[in-house]
Amino acid sequence: MDLNFLHFDLDAFFASCEILDNPKLKHVPMVVGGRSQRGIITTANYEARKYGLHSAMPIFQAKKIVPNLVIVPPNFEKYRRNSEKVFKVLSAFSTKIQKMSIDEGCMDISHIDMDRLELANLVQENVRIKTGLSISIGISYNMSLAKLASDWNKPHGIKIITQDDIPDILMDLNVGKIQGIGRKSEEKLNNIGIKKVCDLYDLSRNNLRELFGKFGEVIYDRIRGIDDRQLDLSRIRKSIGVEYTFERDLRNYNELLKKAGEFSEELAEDLHKKNIKAKTIRIKIKLSDFSVITKSMTLDEYISDVKDIYRIVKYLVVNTKIEKPVRLFGITAANLSDTTFEQLKFL
Secondary structure (H helix, E strand, C coil): CCEEEEEEEEHHHHHHHHHHCCHHHHCEEEEEECCCCCEEEEEEEEECCCCCCCCCEHHHHHHCCCCCCCCCCCHHHHHHHHHHHHHHHHHHCCCCCCEECCCEEEEEECCCCCCHHHHHHHHHHHHHHHHCCCCEEEEECCHHHHHHHHHCCCCCCCCECCCCCCCCCCCEEEEHCCCCHHHHHHHHHHHCCEEHHHHHCCCCCCHHHHHHHHHHHHHHHHHHHHHHCCCCEEEEEEEECEEEEEEEEECCCHHHHHHHHHHHHHHHHHHHHHHEEEEEEEEEEEECCCCCCEECCCCCEECCHHHHHHHHHHHHHHHHCCCCCCCEEEEEEEEEEECCEEEEEEC
């Protein structure tokens, strides 16, 4: 099959943007996030990741692990500008690009008559020279394998997966590496002795349907290198949210945080039902005088777990100055994952 899909993923994007402005940050453990003890990590550079630091981790917890951690406040306008520069560079190679987030996407390269490794190197070099940023690239004959390949050799990695590589190249992967099997599903599969793709491969289509419901058939195909999706160039970014107008106005943070916890659970459940994740969590607060406050946080990794969602919602609420009783409260997940099969619920 022709290798017509190139998936690209900028490496530790928010942190890399900060390193552009201050190169010394590359060689010290550094995170982008709130500086207060209640702050949340939005991204960690690769030095910090060596210590296990990651997106959505509380700053106080990270500082216990790395006391000399450098914390840089986020500058989303800077990240937006750098993202636009990268996509402008990539558009010189193909006009058919599906943008999946501020730092990730997939492009159709079927029209380019060039050795695929040479092409990947050329794309990487153009992005590096024209933006100063590092990008990882995966190339394959379908979208899911191209995405898998882009994460294979991070950072600044290149991986090409051909039909001849399938299924052998997948067999030793942890099941969580397969697009469509999320963290909770992976844990439950591990608990019944299914840890590697080779364990899944032995299961029939019916077995997988029993485990995953109707999406079991998708998993059956994915681990055999089958994915017939095409780029959706018309797709508009949507959001998923929950909001509620209270029968009586809430008058203290404890009441609001209790509702925030309930709403976080509802939103997480909705994300799982729709089999998607989000990079942005937004809160909306309408006060008794009908004025509205909105705040949001964007990570460089997708989340859908209720603990991660609530941690961010709590941070946003606690750091919002609320001077009047709260009439309405809402939580929205935005910057959604690119595919309805990004995260499958284990039935």
